[in-house]
């Protein structure tokens with residue numbers, strides 16, 4: 657089972673849209689994808705038409721040592737399964753301040769032993785204990801980046817965070833993939849920022865980009881994805897192509913020589929770096 661975080665420390669960069677549409681594209685290609693909504697604001701959960709769940713049936717259970725993980729109600733979304741977020745995540749965050757509190761998601765996934773090919777973790781814009789949990793549980797990170805100043809800064813900060821997490825907490829965090837979203841070929845600044853990222857992070861940047869697409873924005877109004885209501889729209893074509901490319905890259909990374917697993921470092925030793933990240 658491959659675990660992939662969708663992460664950018666800035667909001668509005670297309671994380672949730674990307675998590676939904678990569679999962680839906682995979683579902684259409686015969687994969688079994690699971691999306692876990694780790695954003696306390698639960699936009700993905702709501703976008704897929706799931707109302708506020710009981711906390712013990714939501715992702716909140718991952719962070720509760722007494723929870724019965726079997727109680728979690730996996731929802732059926734459009735082409736993929738979903739473990740919903742809950743408002744309770746926000747309240748729960750105050751208690752999650754120990755260094756070991758970055759390990760909950762990884763441990764829950766190990767305990768659940770789910771029969772999915774790919775688990776996608778959607779994260780909030782800030783560096784919180786939840787986004788760190790996502791990175792600690794992941795082997796790959798997808799960084800959606802709108803080619804504009806704030807989002808590019810956020811993407812580069814995210815890249816740094818992933819390196820820190822790889823060094824201190826999760827040596828299995830293997831690959832990062834930048835994906836340009838909401839690309840408008842007519843905007844000169846978009847071209848400049850795309851060139852900048854490609855120059856700096858070349859091999860980690862997906863060739864395929866997601867163009868701006870009104871039907872993609874519209875698909876967020878209901879419970880469907882663009883593949884349901886307009887499979888020929890450019891948003892559908894772009895996400896299908898980007899997903900193919902992403903999965904090829906992930907497969908190549910996993911086939912590589914670095915497959916050997918080393919034991920994770922002791923998170924207690926990484927406490928200073930952790931609090932630095934959370935307070936930055």
Ligand SMILES: Nc1ncnc2c1ncn2[C@@H]1O[C@H](COP(=O)(O)OP(=O)(O)O)[C@@H](O)[C@H]1O
Pocket residue numbers: 666667668669670671672673674699837838839866867868869870872873874876891
């Ligand atoms: N390719 C796109 N074309 C047009 N609108 C988009 C596209 N991708 C995302 N959006 C819209 O941009 C907004 C922010 O996207 P979202 O996925 O919620 O970002 P994030 O999760 O990073 O905050 C949403 O209203 C979404 O519908």
Ligand SMILES: [Mg+2]
Pocket residue numbers: 671672673695699700779780
């Ligand atoms: Mg989001």
